[in-house]
Amino acid sequence: MRAWRDGSELVLGSARRTAVLCVLALHTGQRVSRDQLVNAVWGEDAPPSANGNIYTYVSTLRQMLEPARSRWAAGRLFSSGGGMYQLHLPPDSVDVLRFESLRETARRQRSAGHTDAELAAVATALRLWRGEALAGVPGPFAERQRLRLAELRLATAERYAELLTGSGRLDEAAHLLRELTPDRPHRENLRAGLAAAPPETGRPASRSVVTGGGTRPGGVPSEPAGGPGTPPGGVPAAGPGSRTRTGTAPLLGRDAVLHRLRRAVTEVAAGRGGDILVEGPAGIGKTALLTAALRTAPNGCRVGWAVGDEVARDVPLGTLSDCVESALGAGPDHPTVEALVAASVSPERPDDARRTGRADAEGTDRADADAAERAVELVRRAAAEGPLVLVVDDLHWADPTTLRAWAMLGGQASELPLLLVAAVRSGSGPAAGRSAAEIVTLGPLDSGSAGALVRAVAPQPPEPQELARIIDDADGHPEYLRQLALTASDPFPAAGLVAAVGAHLAPYPEDTRQVLRAVAFLSAYEVRSPGTQPAGCTMAEVAAATDHHLDDLARMLAPVRAAGILAPGDRLRFRHRVVVRALCGSTPAALRVTLCRRYAERLAAAGTAPERVVALTLAGEVPVDDCFGGWLADHVERVAEAAPQIAVAALAHAHAQHALAPARRLTLTAWLARLLLRADRNAAAEAGWVAARTADPELAGEMRWIAAHSHERRGDFETAAEIAHTALRERRIGPQWIDRLRALLGRIRPSLPGNPTQPHLSRSGLVGEGRPDLP
Structure with missing residues (x-):
């Protein structure tokens, strides 16, 4: 610093x-x-x-x-x-704020497709760094910022390496990646980038592995040599090691499923095949489970791995060919693999009519069916040569011909030494899993396993209250648990958490993601008891906020519900509370204010309950201007009755707005003092602030009484007496408040220092000295 x-x-x-x-x-x-x-x-x-x-x-x-x-x-x-x-x-006077601003500039340039401008912004951002952020500064705040900024710096450096590689500056990218990798040996983006980077002089070249996107849950050690699908002594080209985020935490809470998958491998080695489908939401641990279960296989049992790729879905039988190739341990010139590739081209479609669109639907379907049948026969022959295990992760992204062949093989697997194991994302549709003889659904981790995972990952053992909050926010989701454990005390969403949530929502259209952001803001500020589920929001509220018709909204959210991102029920709420935190926290401040102000105006115009409107403005930290301040003053009693904690938070926010008209600010602060007192909280400061500024005797008397009564409740009787005596001496308060302050003095007189009937307060100048009408 x-x-x-x-x-x-x-x-x-x-x-x-x-x-x-x-x-x-x-x-x-x-x-x-x-x-x-x-x-x-x-x-x-x-x-x-x-x-x-x-x-x-x-x-x-x-x-x-x-x-x-x-x-x-x-x-x-x-x-x-x-x-x-x-x-x-000014923001450019603080390096951290400059760094974050440059990251935001880079993000906008990336969205606009301006790669050179993005590269320049990222490079400028990284040049601001000089070692560890806030090095040596003590306290919880500095520690949280160190962790947060370290994650942001690493994510920025990764993107910089990607941009350098894309612009042909491979040596610079390789040098940067090698500097970063020793400190982050388990960071999959760094490992993948380093694998593709040119070797330094005297260093062996790494084999380049092209993998699909998405964030994978932690908890599985790095894939050792001789892992699944490895012919004696090698790592499969498309095996789990290239797809799984590695870490030091064990795989927890999946013992029963692990045992079932390992038993299936033992059975196929004995000649009894099967067809198993593992399904669950993104990040729930499907890949980690498959890796742990199939890391080793009995002698003579060949294991092939492949990953469904959304980009390559137009290559017929591409996924199945990759899987078989990795199982047979040979290059693409292997007879079986070569035959599989040939099976994807039929006389009816010599020019790959699927992509060119020059064949009618009936002809294409017939060609797919013929190719799938030939592929099934080839796989049957391969299984006849020895037990065969085929594993496809993200089967829902496989090409249609592979899906057809996989379904056909599933119906015959029990007759062969052939085990099919596939993983699909919940809600991905029936095509990927329609043939599975056995379906394993991965749900959230139980609280015991979730707590063990957090303790294994967290840099420091979390306190019980903090651990309970993490488990509650993540709701048993392994990837979210891991990300929260890494930055447990940081009030801001860490870059890794934002990236994980972004990857899980990436498959959905932009308009759906915008609706989900609105759901997040509508759910962000709510008061609930520990251990209870978030209330969420209604379809009508989201429809009003986003200006969508209810039918269109239901259509957009149907796949999100099916995927388990939204919890079942009439109200809309995220299954994992942490998604709300990531979506809201990753929205730039200016955009957050603009969106929430617009949503609030629409909700108010639609007649939505005022407390819901106020909660939305709190979630977006919307400044209270005179327009909104007037609306709040008109509805504060109803908000206080329906949601007193929300009302207090909104009024405290309004009290801090110096740009608010003085009269409006005075009215709202008076309400804040009343509600604080009603909630048995200290209202002395707020009441004193109003009393010092108002010319209304009734309001002044009420605020003096609230201030004195607040001190009385806290046992600070001397201060309460001083406030009461001062108010009575000034005689600028209404009659009813004179009576109430007298009554207060009567109650606290025995508790004041000195003789109860003659407390040794300084009596000189006190109102009432020698006067029968006043104390």
Whole structure:
């Protein structure tokens, strides 16, 4: 952490003072409370002197940053007031914010197809780095930022290597990847990129492996030599090692399924085949399971692997050919593989009519059927030579001819020493799994296994409360559990988590993903008890927010429901709460505010319950302007009745909006004080703020009473008495509040210091001294 003013480097001083500056700099333009600073610097172990220390650190920082400023002058760079502190820095004055801005620029250039501009933005972003972020800065906040920024830096470097490779700068990409790989030996993007990179002088070339996209769950060690589908001593070209994210955590909670798959391999070695389909949502651990179950096979049992590829679906029998080739352990000139390739071309379709569209549907179907029958016969012959296990991951992306042949083989597998094992994503349709004799559905991990996975992956053992939150947010999803465990205490979604969620939603059209983002924001701010399911939102609310017809909305969300991304039920809610966090947190702030403001306006116009409108504005951190402030003032009583916690949060947010009209801000803050008192919370500060600014005697009296009563509830009787006596002395309050303050003084008089009937408060100048009508 380093800082400069006018070209001269500043001496930051103590580590904790530097930690305070870090918090303020990374929240530039935002007000940060003293309590937030204490939590950021010390966490739950704050000493009794923490508040005083913060005051000292802030005073020193103010003098350091603005040495010419007089003590009582308003700060241009550093302002404070009411226990709140704020740095006023342009975003390009903070390297972290510049880095994030450049990443966002690169993302926009990528979306626009401007590769050179994206490369320039990524390169500029990486040049900002000088070692570890916030190195040596203490406190929970700095630690969370170190983890978050390290993930972002690595993801940016990976993308930079991809862009360098795409532009032909292979040596630069290889050098970068080799620098990164030692620190991240299990990062599959780095390993895959390094495999494709040119070797350095004196280093053997790595075999290039082309794999499909998608994020795979952790928990399986790296594939050893001699793994599945390996003819004596090699790694299969398209085996599980190229598709599985590796890690140090074990595969947990799948013992019964592991035993079933291993027993099936033993049976096929004895001559009894089978057909098994493993299904489950993206990231649930299908690939990891297949890898663990089929890592080894009995002697004489050949195992072939292939991965369905959405891009290559137009190559007839391509997936099946890859699978058989890896099982037979020979190149494409092997007779059986060569025959499979030949089977994909028939006299009726010599020019691959499927892609050119020059054959009618009936002719194409007949050609597919002929090719599938020839492929089945070839596989039968291969199985007759010895036990054969064929494994296809992502079967739903396989070409139609492979799917047809796979279905036909499934009906005959029990008669042969042939075991078919395929994995498909839930909701991928009936074609991929219609022939399976046995279907294994992978559900979420139980709480015990989920907790064990988190403890195995987390850098530090999580506290019980934190562990419970992770398990609740991930709902047993292995990949989400792993990502949350890696950055458990970070309030921001980590890059790995965002990437995982993005990969799981990538197969769906853009309009569907936008609707899911709306569902996320509508579900983001809700109050629920621990252990209860999120309430989610209704179809009508999403339809109003997105301006879609209900029928169109149902059509768009049907495949998402089938895939298990949305939970079953009448209300729309994500099965895994963490998806809400990733979708909302990864939306740029400006876009988040714009979207949520638009959604809220549409919901309000449609007559949606006011508390739902308010919750949406909180989820999007929408600023409270005079228009929305007026609407909130009109509906605050109903919101407070239906959802008091949401009402308090919205009013606190409004109170912090300095641009709000003073009268509006006063009204909303008064409501905040009332609701805080109603919730048995301390309302003294808010009530005192209103009382000091209002000219209305009734409102002033009410706020004085709320402030005094708040202190009374907390046992601070002297402060309560002081507020009451001051209000009565000033005589600027309504009669009913005079009576209530008198009653309050009567209640607390026995608890004040000194003689209960003559407390030793200073009586000089107190209202009521020698007067019968006042205390």
